[in-house]
Amino acid sequence: MRYSKEHKAQAKVAIVREAGRTLKENGFHGVGVDGLAASAQVTSGALYSNFANKEAVLEEVVATQLGIEFASLAGQEPAERRRMLGERLRLYLSDLHRNDPGHGCVIPSLSADVARAGESVREAYRRRMAEVIAVLAPAMPGSTQEVQEQRAWTLLASIVGAITIARALPSGDQAQAVLDAVLASVLQSVTDEP
Known part of the structure; x- marks a missing residue:
């Protein structure tokens, strides 16, 4: 099933919001990709479809929050x-x-x-x-x-x-x-x- 660009953008915003909360609570080294994905209620694959790596998530959290x-x-x-x-x-x-x-x-x-x-x-x-x-x-x-x-x-x-x-x-x-x-x-x- 293919998702619309709008759906994918909304998913990315949700990932950043929840991953940001988790990063602020635990620190960058206190949580892994699986933990960030779980906090956003997505799979690690979904996280990787939006971000190249965990540091890219941190960058987006900084850039938006x-x-x-x-x-x-x-x-x-x-x-x-x-x-x-x-x-x-x-x-x-x-x-x-x-x-x-x-x-x-x-x-x-x-x-x-x-x-x-x-x-x-x-x-x-x-x-x-x-x-x-x-x-x-x-x-x-x-x-x-x-x-x-x-x-x-x-x-x-x-x-x-x-x-x-x-x-x-x-x-x-x-x-x-x-x-x-x-x-x-x-x-x-x-x-x-x-």
Whole structure:
């Protein structure tokens, strides 16, 4: 039976969505092709009909999912972008995000794996990170685009680091303290909130 191009495209989107969740939960080396296929409820053959190898799946996850938490800020006026960013930061630096890497941001979950991947994966990561900075920068204080971009990188590194550290700590007061401290700092730098 032959499937339509539309069906095949929908299947690929579903594979990427579920494989991305599994990769974010287990890491690139923590799951094999069979595990990725099973998470997407397809056969390994179906996965290979869409991707040359497991690294190609990682590349597609990076290319389609990195930075989606901030995509809705694009096109907003700076004041609205700052307001929306404050909302996103509260969600990003929450227990919900800390406790659910599979449905969370690609950056804290897969950056170490990307660093060990081939050039095409790293290039996809570079492109998407540049897009994230381009969305965040207009919300940053600063008199020049260069200063705003520098502050956007600082913000992104701070929140990713906070989630990474909080996930590594046992649940409890210390993990929460990391998230709370970074949230207070970044909100003050972006929205002038205490």
